[in-house]
Amino acid sequence: MSQPETSATSTASSAETSTTPSPASATPAVILTGDRPTGPLHLGHYVGSLRSRVGYQHDYQQFIMLADSQALTDNMDDIDKVRRNVVEVALDYLAVGIDPAKSTILIQSQIPELAELTFYYLNMVTVARLERNPTVKAEIVLRGFERDIPAGFLTYPASQAADISAFKASIVPVGEDQIPMIEQTNEIVRRFNRIANRDILVECKALVPEIGRLPGIDGKAKMSKSLGNTINLGASADEITAAVKKVYTDPLHLRVQDPGHLEGNVAFIYLDAFDTDKAALEEMKAHYVRGGLGDSIVKKRLEAVLQEMLAPIRARREEFAKDKGQVMQMLKEGTARAREVAAKTADEVKAALGLNYF
Template sequence: MFPDRVLSGMRPTGSLHLGHYHGVLKNWVKLQQEYECLFFVADWHALTTHYDEPQVIADSVWEMLIDWLAAGVDPAQATLFIQSRVPEHAELHLLLSMVTPLGWLERVPTYKDQQEKLSDRDLSTYGFLGYPLLQSADILIYRATRVPVGEDQVPHIEFTREIARRFNHIYGREPDFEEKALKAVKKLGAKKARLYHELRTRYQEQGDTEALAAGRALLEEAQNLSLGDRERLFGYLEGGGKMILSEPEALLTEASRLPGLDGQKMSKSYHNTIGLREAPDSIARKIRTMPTDPARVRRQDPGNPARCPVWQFHLVYSDQERRRWVQEGCTTAGIGCLECKQPIIDAILEEQKPMLERARVYQEDPTLLRSIVADGCEKARKLAQETMREVREAMGLDYL
């Protein structure tokens, strides 16, 4: 079928913080070692909620890319690019909009949820209504098979699967599909063609899933098939039409366990963040002034770590021995709140040391970053153009 490929993106609407690192970027660093990965700056998506603040987007793009590289995303292992530099995203979005029922967009759970949460913004636009479809185009243009998301984003992936399914159903059955498929079978060579027909018969007549798996493996190993013929034969094997767009799977990721400085979710909206590359003295000041258990009015008052936001940071940054020290010291008033906070300050500063070193390279030589992104955009666009050739052909738009 399609290559095992991961796609993920992030909107440039401000500086990144440690919540982004622990919730997304650490996972990207891991994924790039396991899969072919494409990570993109979703600048068009940022316009759906910040269309009246384009400068925020412009200012954030390059700093966010430096944050990614500082966090350990490796351009030698992953493709980094900017959404708007690959116009095929917009073309596929337009073409998919022709076959997407309006009700499908209106029922996406985050549509009404975001309208309520972002009541201070004008969201009565087609761009906001249609952003799940643009998100689907982002995924489908690269035929991504896996998309790392949190549980709240799973409906978006299911929506994308439905879009791919509907498109393949409408356009995957070419008028001369079977004739083209039979010609493609011959390209396998006499022996493999005979085996392909046997496996297809076993699967379609007897429901033999092992035969289906063997048939897929046979096609994946075939060296002399074009991408179009390969997808035709996958469809013919399974009894359907040509598979033009893939149906991606949601790759569930853990939500960040790191809260904001006040115990709420870390968010710029709550003014409770620690920047990914924040100055050490600023980090120390923020941690030292964090609220603690209200019961500890005086140094000698015992407290309860479960009621203290600082404890949540220990759960992320401290080992078992350190946590035991905090538990005992807090509940017996054996340590003060500033003593409890110091290991967190040390751990965050230690975590940021390699990030600052990696970032410095790109800050001192901005052309290096531009070169990485230019290469990534070129590679991404080649993949996107390959998909769009087949999409246009399927929709009858290749007549020029």
């Protein structure tokens, strides 16, 4: 979605990572995943997490969090953006095939036990350790905070540790850049268990997707809502066409007969991610590299692949959007189920800290 005071790079605090979860057992492992509701989800989200979540829900106990409280740490000047996108992101979940009967979808802010656990965990980590977290450092630079860092943003690792440990998740799907957050979560878990003198909280493993971050259509390193270089899951056919025309290819491929390059070529990166006819795609790559294949042909194939993939997702999204009240009811029910789990963990934590007076 954070941990005694040790270096994030030390062996003791390193998070175990994997690209595939372990097979389901008689007691399904718990997965926690989620998104900040700051805008509609896009192809990067689909590759990075959504597609996998649809599969996980059949074999694991999966909690999917709409992290609205966390989103406010750098959106307090536009709180309506966060509020309205809670339902919009939920619509994307339903559209891709996440089943609320198999996955528990919850709203972070509506589970006060998460904030309570965060408060306790902040006493188990120093400001210096928070500032050393590589993920936090990178995000501070990205947002241009310099030293004007919102306190809630700086303490996000403790908040994420609360989110993960509240549901006793043992598997957390994240990108490679988020592994330091999992390491710090495990540090906090271990320190708390030492204080309690027994294992109450559960250490977690980072699950890194085989396909990493999807670049934006402009060739930037990351597809991002804030950079405006996305193709949204709910994009119309015309929007997909317009976006594909802007997709970055090989700037040195000036003539059709010139040999093309695949490295950094966003059109082929997308085809690798979404084209199911791998044999035909490999033939196209070979043709492009030796020359004689224009970028327009590559983009035509890419558009066909994306149109076919996104059309049913868009249709389902439009159908669910006809009754947003029902979508909100689904979120209310999922949040209620999740709160029961988090409240039980919070009670265990308070008892271990001697805060069970009555």
